[in-house]
Amino acid sequence: MESKQQEDLPASEVIPLALPKGTEKLCELCQKRAYLQCARCRVTFYCDTEHQQFDWKGIHERICQLLIPIRTPSLFSMQRAGRIENILKTKELIEICRLVAESKLSEGKHQEAVPAAQACLRCSVDVYGPNTVQLVPAYVLLADANMGMGNVALVVELLSQAEWAVLKSPECGNDVHHRLHRSMGCLHTATENFQTALFHFANDIYFASEEYGLESTVTCGGYFHMAKVFAKQGKPSVVRSLYREVAETWHTHLGKLLGEHIQNKRKNQSKLEPSFDKGQRVEVDKMLTTILDFQQDDSRREPAQIALVAHALAMLSFLGGDASKALGFGRTALQASQMIPNHDLTEPIRALLQLVSTAPQSTPG
Secondary structure (H helix, E strand, O other): OHHHHHHHOOOOOEEEOOOOOOOOOEOOOOOOEOOEEEOOOOOOEEOOHHHHHHHHHHHHHHHOOOHHHHHOOOHHHHOHHHHHHHHHHHHHHHHHHHHHHHHHHHOOOHHHHHHHHHHHHHHHHHHHOOOOHHHHHHHHHHHHHHHHOOOHHHHHHHHHHHHHHHHOOOOOOHHHHHHHHHHHHHHHHHOOOHHHHHHHHHHHHHHHHHHHOOOOHHHHHHHHHHHHHHHHOOOHHHHHHHHHHHHHHHHHHHHHHHHHHHHHHHOOOOOOOOOOOHHHHHHHHHHHHHHHHHHHHOOOOOHHHHHHHHHHHHHHHHHOOOHHHHHHHHHHHHHHHOOOOOOOOHHHHHHHHHHHHHOOOOOOO
């Protein structure tokens, strides 16, 4: 009965915290003394309702009930089998928090990403201990969230801790190195230390290519960040070259996804299984839109490149369920391709426009 009552409580409700004299709990977000507790799980505490609501929106709604067995001491949890089970459950929490934080960062929701990144770091410390290389992904997530909020001093501290953990672990994998160097590059870009930023992005590209391949969409993210640095340095020819690399990689990838979608439709499997979530689609949309804006404003306006990027954006929009945007970008791509006699993208663009115009309307998601 108690479980059912808790499920019916409003998401934002908390109850006063009553503890024996001489004991106290700490706020989930700020680690100051807590005076409230979550009315659902009763194992999560807050200093005020603002932090409770902030945490709920950021991550707690997703993991509220999962925290109960982990944070509730029992005779079983003290035994070896119980400890192993708790570790496995905590690792599950780490993965959930990581995915939520990454998604919110991709959508540009930096403040909302903070609770998920903090929970990811806290759970990682519980499983792996302090100052271990397994904490690096969580440090990077928390640093990226704070970078978006302009908390540069905290970003420096978090990335310094991540660097120290990596330095102590020579066997650290390529993926960890790539993530750390990308965040370091973004930090030095923000502080206008451009040469150091380029150094980190070069390392980001190297480690990402070792892990995912030279033509990977993950690797090309490093080229995009590097291009933004060269843009700040007033080097449009380098920017042009790097943006071309990014655009071609994403155009190829989206073309493959579109082909899979068409094949599934022919097999009466109309539902598209995307290879990236909404947050990642938002991130790619921003990236390609930035490139398209640059190309349209470029003194060396290249219709072939405009056609390629606009076509990529049309495919992305269509696969995301936004027919209106797909039509708009498709028409831009067609207009640019028709400026070049016998351009090889003209027919694929027309085919996409036809596909969009005949497809059932759906809500972007």
